[in-house]
Amino acid sequence: MTTTDLAVPDESAPVRRHALSRRHREWGLAYLLLLPALLVFGVFTFYPFLKNFKLALYQNPPYPGLPSHYVGLSQVGSVLSSTSFHQSLVSTFFYVLMVVPVGLLGGLLLAIAAHKAIRGMSMFRTAFSSTVVSSVAVAAVVFGTLMDPVVGLLPWLGIDPHPAILQNPTWALPAVSLIAVWQFLGLSFIIMTAGLQSLPDEILEAARLDGAGGWTMFWRVTVPLLSPTLFFGLVVGTIYAFQSFGQIDILIGPQNSGFTHTNVLLYYVYQALSIQHDPGVAAVLSIVLFIILLVFTLAQMRYLERRVTYAAN
Amino acid sequence: MPPTESATLDRPTGAGQPGSATPAPTPHRRRRRARLFLRYVLLSVGAVVILFPLYMAVVNSLLAPSQIAHQPPPFFPFNPQWGSYRKAWTEGDLGIYLRNSAIQTSVIVAGQLATSILAAYAFAFLDFPFKRTLFIVFLATLMIPFEVTIATNLATVSSLGWFNTFAGLTIPFLATGFGTFLLRQAFLQIPRDLREAAQLDGYGNMRFLWFVALPLVRPALAALGVFSFLGAWNQYLWPLLVTGNDNSVRTVQIGLKQLLNTQLDQINVSLAGTVIAVIPLLIILVVFQKQLVRSLTSGAVK
Incomplete structure (x- = not known):
């Protein structure tokens, strides 16, 4: 060089x-x-x-315009021990748990169904990947309409919780996670398809000739071979889920996010910053978010790194 | 791995299966046909589930407000009312929002391509002190999600007087560690002989970059361009934070929230806005599917 x-x-x-x-x-x-x-x-x-x-070490003044003063780690301690922070962590945890496994499994099933050269397949593939281009605002408005207690589909389906689903402490979080699942399905499908296509056809063919049925084939051959892809999807999906914000802002809003338990970590950062105008608290929460995401990002980087070594040799 | 073939959705799979040329025994063929039918059923169910929300958005955008609340809900607009689209465009300021998004997105895409090309060229072709360290610095940016920097970035943008400006919307995103990495990988695939030959022909670095290297990495450039476009167009948190109440720079994503908030009684109008906002991206998806897939899966497979 x-x-x-x-x-x-x-x-x-x-x-x-x-x-x-x-x-x-x-x-x-x-x-x-x-x-x-x-x-x-x-x-x-x-x-x-x-x-x-x-x-994180400076406390916001009680009145705007005054200088913020140094308080050391006491602000970090008070944020980390607050109930609203714990609530936010729990909400984020459940949210990620509802989004990622369903999104990954759905994407995998779609990818397996689409993994055959038959007529019309490119149309199906375009349809399956389509949610990857829909923005969070588009998804939120579309799903918000479908979940609306008056104009939506729920009354017709016989589901009509009170209070309405997006103001409901039990159902608001699953409802917004459903939007994220839908959005993530496209990316998940694309990742799984790429993974399936990278598998050596001979191994799959050999297993089939050895008499492996559909189910055995799936669990004993496809899933193990696909495990690097599944892991990559898991990491990407988790990072994606932790960055969810728009659907909560559009459909639930700051006045409802507390009691509907939808103030996931990033939304909490936004609230501290933009509604309470408290950069100190926002900074503490940002550091927490960073540490959590770092674990997953490092895992993702191992793949990039592998490509570095590959390309460098 | 040749850069053009990493992962495309259109690669035929399972073609040329053994025995497909010779006629199979009847029960076997029947079973195979049943399997194929089952696969189509599965695929159709998947497609319906995935497309249903957007389909309903189109349907509802074409209904009169009185029809939308009808139970059971109408699943087809037998008497389409196109007025909602005109309303979203004029009263909802959607034309302005779309223009703003177009400006914001093109600046970010062009900027990311430019800074990534330059930096990737240095990392791939030049030798200089602290090269490794600087490359690690670039990779380190991948570990800092933008979301954890908003507290200070908001203050920085305000103090620079960039609040409510395109500068504030775009400048923080004009460089990308991912893009630099992607293009560096592509540059490294270019044979060294080619560069040496170009140098013997008197090509300087910039001429080599422009006339030889860039044409050779066009697939990677396209992948990065589509990826940047998607990310920029769909940004939500940052435009929400920096555009305040000023319609003149607000992007279409924030416009959708506005449309939903101010005209709650006119759901057809906000859905018409949504349909308009998603159309450019559906076009991108159909035209650039290969490039998009390539950028989204880089790192997913070896």
């Missing part, structure tokens, strides 16, 4: 000096090319990330 290797193998002094200045020019060019991205990362990724750790 080194361009200096290209310099004439001749060891005479003038050529070497030429090669040296050329190397310096290459350094300069490299830094210049990296500069725009590094600037953006510095200002909008690393600085605000590190700033969280400072903000």
Whole structure:
């Protein structure tokens, strides 16, 4: 990869000096090319990330306009021990648990059903991946209408809880998780399809010839072979679920999210920041969110890293 | 792995199965036909479940408000009322929101492509001190989700006077560690001989990048472009935070929330807005499905 290797193998002094200045020019060019991205990362990724750790130590003034004052770790402690934080963690946990397994299994089933070259398949595949392009606002408005107690489908189906489903402490969280499941199905299908296509056809064929039936085949051959893909989907899905925000903001809103138990972690950050105007609390919550996501991101990065080694050799 | 063939949805699978050419015994063939039928049933059920919400949005957007609340709900608009679309466009300011989203998205896509191309070129083709360290810095950005930086970014954007501006909407997203990584991988596939030959021909780095390297990594560029487009167009949290109450920069996603809030009695209008907002993306999906799949699954398979 080194361009200096290209310099004439001749060891005479003038050529070497030429090669040296050329190397310096290459350094300069490299830094210049990296500069725009590094600037953006510095200002909008690393600085605000590190700033969280400072903000967490400062308490917001009781009245706007006054300076915030240093309180050390006491703010961190009070946030982490508050009931609303615990409630938020529990809600997030249940939310992720409702979204990810269903989304993964649904995507896997669709991918298996679509894993055959038969007529019309590309249409089915486009349909199955379609939810990947629908935004959270689109999904929220569409599902919000379907779940509406007056114009929605629920009364027709004989389901008509009081209070209405999106103001209902029991049903609001499952209802918004259903939206996330639907949205995640497209991505899940795409990931599972890619995984299935990467499996060696010979192994599947050999297992089939050995007399493995559909069910045995699925659990004994397909799932184990697909386990790296399933793991990747699990990680991606979990990160996705932790970043859910829009459907709760649009369908439930700050006034209802507390008693409907839908103030998942990111929504809690938003509330602290945008409604209570308390960057200190928002920073503490951001750090918690970061630590949780870091575990999953590191797992995801192992795949990227594998590709780095692969490409570097 | 050749970059063009990583994972496409259209790759035929199971073609050329043994025995498919010779006529099979009748019971076997019948069983196979039953299986195929079952598969189509399964596929259709899946398609109906997935498409039903959007289908109902289209149906309801075409109903008169009095019909929407009808029980049982109408599942087909026998007497379509197109007025809701005109209303969403004019009274709902949807035209302005769509324009704003188009500006915001194109700036982000162009910016991400540009910064990723430059940085990826440096990492793939140039040698310089701290190269490894800097590459790790780029990868580290993947570990910091944007959501955990909003507290300070909001303050930064306000202090720069970028609140309610396209600058505030776009500049924080003009670089991407993922994109840099994706393009670096693509650049590394280019044979070294090619670069050496270009250098002997007197090509400098920028000419080599523009005339040789970029044309060769077009699939990766397309994948990144579609991925950036999707991410930018569908952004919700950040546009909500930085656009306040100003319609002149608000994106279509925030516009949908507005449409839902202000005209609760006119569900057909907000659904018409939703249908309009999702159409550009459905077009993208149909046209660029291959590229989209490629970017979404990078890392999923070896």
